[in-house]
Amino acid sequence: GQQLNQSPQSMFIQEGEDVSMNCTSSSIFNTWLWYKQDPGEGPVLLIALYKAGELTSNGRLTAQFGITRKDSFLNISASIPSDVGIYFCAGPGSSNTGKLIFGQGTTLQVKP
C-alpha cells in the first residue's frame, strides 16, 4: 500500500538555526499536509499544499509541493524553543475516502 517516508527521524539543533525536513511517497499525491504536534497534544495543521510546485509560507515556515508530486519539503527558519515537537506530513489514502496517510514524523528539539 501507499507509504510516506519522512526524514530525518529526529533533529537536535541550536536556537536560531534553520531546519529542513522532507517526505517522500511511493505514489503520486494531489495534496500534501504538514502538521505539528506539541508534546501531549493533538496535531495541528501548519500548511496545506494542493498543486505541484506550490510554495507556501506560514510565518517562519515554508513548505513546497514537489514537482514530481511524490515529495514535499518543510523548512523552518530561525528556530525558537517553541518549535519543539513532532512534525508530520500527510497525504490522501488510495481509497475514495477522507482517510489520510501519515509519515512517521520528525522529532525536533531546540537547544536555547
Place this chain on the structure above:
Amino acid sequence: DGGITQSPKYLFRKEGQNVTLSCEQNLNHDAMYWYRQDPGQGLRLIYYSQIVNDFQKGDIAEGYSVSREKKESFPLTVTSAQKNPTAFYLCASSRGQVGETQYFGPGTRLLVL
C-alpha cells in the same frame, strides 16, 4: 468555539475492564477518525466513520469498538481483548472528501493499572 473535544485527558484501566473514550465535534463534519499513537511513533488508524450509522475498520481495529449514532459523536471503546492498550488516543474529524484536512482533538492518554 468550533472544535473537537476529547475526554478524559487521562484514563486508567484495570485488567479485564472495558473503557470508553469520548470524542465530540461541533464542526458539522461528516467524517470522524480514531488513531493510536505509541511513544516515538506515528499515527495508526483504528476506526473511521464517513457518515452517521456507518464505520469502517482501520489498520489496527482488533480489541476496539466504535459507534456513530450522532454526527457529532464518535466514542471509542477499548475492550479487554486489547492486550496492550497503553497509548495516546487521538480523535479527528474532516468533511470527508479525498485529501481534506483532518482536525484533531487534544488526545486521551490511557494507562493500564
